[in-house]
Amino acid sequence: MDTQQIITADKSIPIDDHFKIIAGPGAGKTRFLVNHILNALHHSNRLGRNKKIACITYTNIGVETIVDRLDEGIEIDHSIQEIKQRIVTYVQNTSFVKQY
Structure with missing residues (x-):
């Protein structure tokens, strides 16, 4: 069952849940x-x-x-376009993701 909540940009949600954010430009995503x-x-x-x-x-x-904004000394991998597309497609087609 999909559940949707309206939240603000400063709200916390459970850190171990999968989620998807749907919002327009400037909404605080x-x-x-x-x-x-x-x-x-x-x-x-x-x-x-490894965090x-x-x-x-x-x-x-x-x-x-x-x-x-993170300013945490993070490592970025820009070479994963194919994996990115597969994950996006998977997330769009699964019902386990909570929409906020």
């Missing part, structure tokens, strides 16, 4: 995502020592904005 990544990096018990998180954006500007 990137700010929410950066806050969520930082929360997961600092509080998740599932990440282990790796997959974050997919549709534009390089999105990547640059997230990297600038």
Whole structure:
């Protein structure tokens, strides 16, 4: 069952849940995502020592904005376009993802 919630960019959601954000330009999607990544990096018990998180954006500007805002010494792999498309297609076609 899909559940949808309306949230603000500063709201926290459970860090171990899968999620999808649907919102228009200027709604705070990137700010929410950066806050969520930082929360997961600092509080998740599932990440282990490597602390790796997959974050997919549709534009390089999105990547640059997230990297600038995180300021955590993160590593970016820009060579995964095919994997990115497969993941996006999978997420769009699964019902386990909560929409916020």
